């Protein structure tokens with residue numbers, strides 16, 4: 001669609017940026033925080049763990065001052081459950097509450113809207129030992145945690161995200177990590193965990209609307225439109241299979257209250273459908289999100305399954321993410337898109353396409369909670385960092401978002417990954433995403449000084465002009 005004129009970005013658009021607790025805070029065992037599953041994961045020996053990360057726990061004032069200088073209108077961060085409730089439930093750790101209260105106050109001081117993720121991959125380890133998300137008691141534990149958050153921060157935080165990338169946790173559990181000596185759950189177990197997370201999320205959204213009526217809450221999913229590898233009808237079916245199983249099945253439950261019909265039949269056929277107890281359907285039907293939070297990095301291109309083991313292959317440059325499923329779909333190459341040096345597809349037009357499909361399906365406003373490019377940025381001797389590739393990446397995505405807005409998609413804001421350099425989920429510290437460089441290496445912590453990158457100044461200008469020149 002070519003338009004005579006592009007619509008502007010909305011007046012109160014949330015120009016923001018994101019982080020998550022375990023990737024930025026450090027202080028992994030300080031002030032009463034207990035270990036989460038993330039702290040217990042086995043790290044490949046050549047990448048940083050999360051014990052110090054970017055030391056944001058001690059430097060949040062300096063960091064938020066820099067975010068303010070960049071002009072951010074929103075800062076998306078996650079709360080570590082293990083700081084608030086070190087035993088998963090029970091006694092509240094006041095030091096944890098006061099840390100996040102200070103972070104929120106610091107944001108407010110500069111007019112930055114805090115956007116809070118309640119759960120970003122980091123289940124308390126003590127709950128994992130009792131069966132984790134496989135145990136229905138974890139649903140109650142999560143809702144209790146939610147209540148503590150709403151009681152303490154509900155008055156100061158308007159935008160809330162329930163669970164980050166539930167679809168990644170269920171579909172690619174190996175990408176998040178494995179406990180030392182542990183093994184991956186079976187797919188049957190994973191879809192049962194998924195069902196419990198869905199119930200926890202639904203009960204939390206309902207509670208939220210009772211306790212924080214002026215706020216907005218939504219799930220944060222990694223959404224990706226799929227292309228068929230050719231106009232062969234079987235490729236179209238396979239692309240639809242994977243789009244449903246990877247994306248819509250995870251957003252349909254919070255929005256419509258039940259699983260996508262295709263996904264439900266697929267789970268039944270493979271004997272991996274969750275056990276559903278009496279009352280579960282009502283719980284799922286009873287809750288509604290106010291918006292969809294979307295993490296978008298890339299699209300995928302899909303061909304028909306050949307029905308044998310050759311359907312499955314590791315994602316280029318990343319042995320921990322397996323793509324393809326026998327009898328469902330196989331990954332294919334796309335000559336029309338780019339790739340990062342980590343093998344992730346770069347597809348700004350696919351961003352517009354994914355936004356259109358998501359909005360068309362749910363008719364809910366969309367908040368982008370992640371989008372960005374990982375690269376081993378170089379700190380120059382004069383303290384500058386020339387990350388023109390990041391500027392290019394974000395500029396193109398924002399241009400496509402503006403086209404999507406012109407297409408009629410309702411957008412709340414854009415919080416790319418990441419506000420500041422953080423530890424990558426499984427590829428360490430050399431894979432950087434931030435607008436602000438943190439001077440540390442994989443193992444040498446150096447001085448952890450902060451240096452705005454070129455993208456920092458570029459984004460500052462974008463925010464100042466409300467995206468007018470994009």
Ligand code: BGP
Nearest residue numbers: 020164165374423424425426427
């Ligand atoms: C998303 C996660 C983030 C972040 C990002 C980049 O899936 O929500 O926590 O890690 O991906 O991925 P990575 O760190 O693997 O490069």
